[in-house]
Amino acid sequence: MSSYRINALTVWAAQQNGLSQADISLSSAVGDASFRRYFRLTLPDGTTQVVMDAPPEQEDSQPFVNIAKRWRSAGLPVPKVHATNLTDGFLLLEDLGNTPxxxxxxxxxxxxxxxxxxxxxxxxxxxxxxxxxxxxxxxxxxxxxxxxxxxxxxxxxxxxxxxxxxxxxxxxxxxxxxxxxxxxxxxxxxxxxxxxxxxxxxxxxxxxxxxxxxxxxxxxxxxxxxxxxxxxxxxxxxxxxxxxxxxxxxxxxxxxxxxxxxxxxxxxxxxxxxxxxxxxxxxxxxxxxxxxxxxxxxxxxxxxxxxxxxxxxxxxxxxxxxxxxxxxxxxxxxx
CATH class of the missing domain: 3.90.1200.10 (Aminoglycoside phosphotransferase (APH), C-terminal lobe)
Structure with missing residues (x-):
């Protein structure tokens, strides 16, 4: 992942929380078999969120967002989608921890x-x-x-x-x-x-x-x-x-x-x-x-x-x- 892209992702994630880039820390969480990558965002109060990086030229995140909203509305246990930037392929999600x-x-x-x-x-x-x-x-x-x-x-x-x-x-x-x-x-x-x-x-x-x-x-x-x-x-x-x-x-x-x-x-x-x-x-x-x-x-x-x-x-x-x-x-x- 390029330094430009990770910087853009960090700035965007901070802005979604009303913060500056200096106020947050970002650490690698996990990748998967696709081109998606995940990062854990730590806020000043110690709470965390997950940032999904899904390059739009390789991954279409719209189905994930649509399904997450429908299933969550149906009372199913899926992560809450806090914010989306489908143009750049950034999603801000509820952090479900580290226990698959x-x-x-x-x-x-x-x-x-x-x-x-x-x-x-x-x-x-x-x-x-x-x-x-x-x-x-x-x-x-x-x-x-x-x-x-x-x-x-x-x-x-x-x-x-x-x-x-x-x-x-x-x-x-x-x-x-x-x-x-x-x-x-x-x-x-x-x-x-x-x-x-x-x-x-x-x-x-x-x-x-x-x-x-x-x-x-x-x-x-x-x-x-x-x-x-x-x-x-x-x-x-x-x-x-x-x-x-x-x-x-x-x-x-x-x-x-x-x-x-x-x-x-x-x-x-x-x-x-x-x-x-x-x-x-x-x-x-x-x-x-x-x-x-x-x-x-x-x-x-x-x-x-x-x-x-x-x-x-x-x-x-x-x-x-x-x-x-x-x-x-x-x-x-x-x-």
Whole structure:
């Protein structure tokens, strides 16, 4: 980040609080996989705010602002937007502290309890936030996401051709997603995007929210970066979600648990394939480090999901016999 830009950001943040640049201090908070960066602003009385730097030529912050205001008005736990400068790409936000949810996964009991709390938050999001104003998570978008896998993971990083079954797999996973009720989808409901603040979970990084499948955020949570649950644990969490969704009307009583569980495994396979592609793209195109090391974790997620999809047996065998050895060999060469 240029000194000119950080100076402009500091001056703007001070002005929003009726202060001069000399009255405040700014320290780096955290970055993410995009071009956004975050800084912690400390005011003379010791209170803090967060300044988001999102260069407008690379990041459109308008969806974040719009969604934050709508969700906050609906009573959902998201940071308050204090001020915006969309021309320069500066946002002044409520400070939710330094505790993303994964920092509290200290033991099995605590991890289980926080995941149950997060499941309740998904229900709250889906029941309170109207999906109509959001982009549709439709066939085209689901397909573009799946295509990241052969484009970036197989071709660009591994130089491995896709299996003959790929086209069928792609279409079947899309159909499983489209068969589900359409709700508001955060789209990256992983522990890293849930901040623990004043004993409550707050959602961040929701600018890519869409109107899409009921199970997507559930899968983002259960098949995320930080945990790998057994088949039994996964099914128990899905059952809790299923029962609540049935009781509050998000899911029709005509959908039995076995059907919904299959849809969840298919959604998990879709997301794992997308993530494998994204992590390779972040490495190759965006020159970001630390993502290749996470590939085996999502490869595990993919195999866990495929093992419950009998229609994907041929693809699952290819993943085990061809994809896994290729990824592990390539990692051994580059890490």
């Amino acid at each position: 949810l994964q920092n509290l996964f200290n033991d099995d009991a605590t991890t289980q309890a926080y995941h149950a709390q997060a499941l309740a938050l998904i229900a709250e999001l889906q029941n309170r936030a109207d999906p109509d104003s959001l982009p549709a998570y439709n066939t085209a978008l689901l397909g573009r996401e799946l295509d990241l896998f052969p484009e970036w993971c197989l071709s660009a990083w591994l130089t491995l051709p896709p299996p003959d079954s790929w086209h069928t797999v792609r279409e079947q996973l899309i159909q499983h997603a489209l068969a589900q009720p359409v709700v508001t989808v955060h789209r990256d409901f992983d522990a890293m995007n849930l901040m623990v603040h004043e004993q409550r979970l707050f959602m961040i990084d929701f600018q890519d929210a869409v109107a899409g499948p009921l199970s997507y955020d559930l899968i983002s949570l259960l098949r995320g970066r930080y945990c790998r649950f057994s088949s039994e644990q996964f099914a128990d969490f899905v059952d809790t979600f299923y029962r609540q969704a049935r009781s509050d009307g998000r899911l029709s009583s005509s959908v039995d648990f076995a059907t919904f569980l299959t849809q969840c495994h298919a959604m998990a396979a879709q997301r794992s394939l997308k993530v494998l592609g994204i992590f390779c793209r972040l490495t190759l195109r965006d020159q970001k480090s630390g993502y290749l090391e996470r590939l085996p974790h999502f490869l595990d997620h993919l195999e866990d999901s495929l093992s419950h999809l009998t229609e994907q047996a041929e693809f699952a065998e290819w993943v085990n016999r061809s994809l896994r050895p290729a990824i592990m060999q390539r990692l051994a060469e580059v890490l």
